[in-house]
Amino acid sequence: MATAVETLGKLERRITISFPLTDVRTEVEKRLKVQARTAKAPGFRPGKVPLKMVAAQYGYQIESEVLNDKVGRAFNDAANENNLRVAGFPNIVPKEEAAEGQLAFDATFEVYPEVAIGDLTAVEIETVQADVSEAEIDKTIDILRKQRVHFHTKGEAGEHSDGGEPIAANGDRVTVDFVGSIDGVEFPGGKAEGYAFVLGEGRMLPEFEAATLGLKVGESKTFPLSFPEDYHGKDVAGKTASFTITLQKLEWAHLPEVNAEFAKSLGVADGDLAKMREDIKVNLQREVAGRVKARNKEAVMDALIKVAELDVPKTLIAQDSERLAEMTRQDMAQRGMNVKDVPFPAELFAEKAERRVRLGLILSQLVGDNKLQATPEQVKAQIEDFAQSYEDPREVLKYYYSDRRRLGEIEALVLEENVVTYVLGLSKVTTKAVAFDELMGSNAQA
Structure with a gap:
């Protein structure tokens, strides 16, 4: 009893x-x-x-x-x-x-708490939109070329050219020996032989790159280098060292020409450049659509958190914090990091967990009140959309429909989209155009 x-x-x-x-x-x-x-x-x-x-x-x-x-x-x-x-x-x-x-x-x-959702018709939400222009396609081609760069000894005649005067310039790959000291004493990590990097990529501190510019193979230079206060090496952070570098090897970067062979390397069988550009445009548009959807969903979720009143159960926050901590541990382990003895305090994830739980309760209330559940037709359409970017779409369908958990993930995704569509249909929406680079640099997540 x-x-x-x-x-x-x-x-x-x-x-x-x-x-x-x-x-x-x-x-x-x-x-x-x-x-x-x-x-x-x-x-x-x-x-x-x-x-x-x-x-x-x-x-x-x-x-x-x-x-x-x-x-x-x-x-x-x-x-x-x-x-x-x-x-x-x-x-x-x-x-x-x-x-x-x-x-x-x-x-x-x-x-579970009572969830009171305010007047959605009074909510103001700013959404974004972005377009893919020819300039974005050109930038993408440049990136693809840089990913396929190969280097030749600078100053030596070759198939492509000699690369120009054999002095170190931005874009060249240099191989150097260097040794650094502070108050005349060498410090750990301040010495290397055969160290290669590309000038102008920002991989080295500015003083180091500046000292390398203009050197010829065999030449050395000694210069002062001030480590930033927030430098990752705490033993030298905020201190000034004396470095001596010697240029051992100098190579210039040869980017592949944008021609039929280049197009073939990107999967265009007949090497048609127009088709290559169209394929790149389609892929960029798909990526832009995904980023726009994520940004707009984030805006809707932020609005719902502001307009809804509820108390969030501490038990659910604690459970989700533990889940996020374990997910982080597994993700880092899969990336090859040794996290066996690394603590993952659940309280570090409490803020994110509280938002997730709060949104889950709000969405559950909205879905139940307005019949926004994912339909089988919507789920299938979402999976088919995912499948478009794969060689065998039928295998993608099989992958999701053969596992109830995977199918549940798609259902949850569709449900969120139903909520976003419902809320945007009621609220006061304004749309702002954002630059392609700004959009692609964002990582919106609900």
């Missing part, structure tokens, strides 16, 4: 559960007899082990299982009888004072 529900806070509740001790003993004896049918012990045939020996070996475990079952069932019955929507898991502890012959437990828990 259970007592009346006690209100401890806005969302926190408590129920006291009790039941006769004899009920537990009876169930334990029943399960022990079942266990005895297959129990094994030295000197006894299977199923012939004395009940006392079975009780000695399995009694504690079975008693714990019986208590967990009875307490769990009693709590669920009490929650259902009182129409309680329990958030997360209850904290159940034995009650010190109980009637004779009774076992009693206090179950403390939180309930």
Whole structure:
């Protein structure tokens, strides 16, 4: 049986559960007899082990299982009888004072909040839009060329050219030996041989690159270098060192020509440059559409958080914080990082978890009130859209439909899009054009 529900806070509740001790003993004896049918012990045939020996070996475990079952069932019955929507898991502890012959437990828990969503017609939301121009296609081609760059010794005649005068300039790949010292003493990490980098990419500190510019192979230069206060090497941060560099090798960058061979390297079988540009444009438009959708969804979610009033269960925040911490650990491990002994305190993820839980409760309320659930047709259309960028779209369909969890991820995505469409249809929307570079540099996530 259970007592009346006690209100401890806005969302926190408590129920006291009790039941006769004899009920537990009876169930334990029943399960022990079942266990005895297959129990094994030295000197006894299977199923012939004395009940006392079975009780000695399995009694504690079975008693714990019986208590967990009875307490769990009693709590669920009490929650259902009182129409309680329990958030997360209850904290159940034995009650010190109980009637004779009774076992009693206090179950403390939180309930789901009431979600009050304000007037969406009064909400102002700014969305964005962006276009793909010929300039963006040209920039992308330049990036693709740089990804396929190859280097030649500068000053030596070759198939393409000699690269010009053999002195170090921006865009050249230089290989240097260097040694650095502070107050005449070399420091860890301040010396290297055969170190290569491309001038002008910003990989080295500005003074280092400036000193390298204009050198010829075999030439050396000594110069002062001031490390920034926030430099990652704490032993030298904020200090000034003296460096000597010697240029050992100098190479100029040859970018591939934009011709049929270049187009073929990008997957255009016949080398048609017009088709290459069209393929690049289609891919950029797909990427832009995804970024725009993400930015606009973020704007809608921000608006919903502002317009909705609710208390967020601490239990759900704690659970999601733990989930985010574990996801981060797994992600870093998959990237090859050794995180075995690295702590991932859940509280570091509490702010993000609180937003996620809050949005989840708001979306659930909106979906339920306005019938915004994902339809099978919408789910299929979303998967088919994903499949367009793969060689075999049928395999993509099979991938999602063969796993209920994967399909659930698509359903959740469609549901969010339904909410975004619904909210934008009611609110006051203004649209701002954003530059391609600005959009592609953003990482909007809801």
